[in-house]
Amino acid sequence: SYVLTQPPSVSVAPGKTASITCEKDNIGGYSVHWYQQRPGQAPVLIISYDSDRPSGIPERFSGSNSGNTATLTISGVEAGDEADYYCQLWDTRSDLWVFGGGTKLTVL
Amino acid sequence: EVQLVESGGGLVQPGGSLRLSCAASGFSFGTYWMTWVRQAPGKGLEWVASIKEDGSEKYYVDSVKGRFIISRDKAKNSLHLQMSSLRADDTAVYYCARINQLDHFDYWGQGSLVTVSS
Numbered sequence: 001s002y003v004l005t006q007p008p009s010v011s012v013a014p015g016k017t018a019s020i021t022c023e024k025d026n027i028g029g030y031s032v033h034w035y036q037q038r039p040g041q042a043p044v045l046i047i048s049y050d051s052d053r054p055s056g057i058p059e060r061f062s063g064s065n066s067g068n069t070a071t072l073t074i075s076g077v078e079a080g081d082e083a084d085y086y087c088q089l090w091d092t093r094s095d096l097w098v099f100g101g102g103t104k105l106t107v108l
Numbered sequence: 109e110v111q112l113v114e115s116g117g118g119l120v121q122p123g124g125s126l127r128l129s130c131a132a133s134g135f136s137f138g139t140y141w142m143t144w145v146r147q148a149p150g151k152g153l154e155w156v157a158s159i160k161e162d163g164s165e166k167y168y169v170d171s172v173k174g175r176f177i178i179s180r181d182k183a184k185n186s187l188h189l190q191m192s193s194l195r196a197d198d199t200a201v202y203y204c205a206r207i208n209q210l211d212h213f214d215y216w217g218q219g220s221l222v223t224v225s226s
Contacts (some may be wrong), residue, residue, distance in 0.1 A: 033212040042203055042216040054214065079192065086153050090211035097143065102152040
C-alpha cells in the first residue's frame with residue numbers, strides 16, 4: 001500500500017517553532033503539498049510544490065523536501081495554528097493522489 | 109471568487125445509492141481537473157476520485173472502483189459523484205475540490221456528509 005507517514009501529534013508552545021514531517025522513500029523526487037484543517041472546517045492549501053505559499057498564507061509557514069522526508073515548519077506559532085495538517089503528493093506513475101495520515105498540532 | 113458548493117448528502121441504508129453534486133463558480137470550470145476527497149468521522153483525508161477537464165479520463169481509489177462514478181456537466185458547471193452499493197465504511201464528509209496543475213487541490217468546498225447506516 002501507498003504510505004505517507006506523519007507523526008500523529010506535535011505540541012509546541014506559543015511563539016516557538018513547530019516542525020511536521022512527512023516520510024516516504026525518495027519523497028524528495030516528488031512535489032509535496034500541505035493542507036491545514038481547522039476543527040469543523042474544510043482543508044486549506046498552505047504550501048504547494050514543497051515550499052511555495054499561496055496568496056494569503058503567512059510567511060510563518062514554510063516547507064522543505066529532500067531525501068525521504070518533507071517538512072512543514074511553522075515559525076512563531078499562534079493559538080490559531082492549532083489544527084490538523086496533511087501532506088499530499090501525486091504519483092505520476094500510478095495516477096493516484098495520496099494524503100499522509102495527518103498531524104494534530106496542539107499549541108500549549 | 110472561486111466557490112464550490114456540495115449537495116446531496118444524507119442518510120442511506122447499506123447497499124443503497126446516493127448522488128453528490130458540486131456547483132462550481134468563479135473560475136473556468138471546463139479547464140480544470142476536479143476531484144472528490146472524503147473524510148470519515150475522526151479520520152484523515154482520503155482521495156476518492158478525479159476527472160479530467162473534458163471528462164475523458166477518470167481515476168478512482170481502489171476501494172470505490174466499480175461502485176462510484178465521477179462525472180461532470182460542463183454546461184451546468186457541476187461535478188457529480190454517483191455512489192452505489194454503499195457500505196458503512198463509506199460514511200464520511202465528502203469534499204469537492206479543484207485540482208491545480210494536475211497535482212494539488214487549491215480550492216475546496218465545505219463538504220457534504222454521507223451516512224451509511226440501517
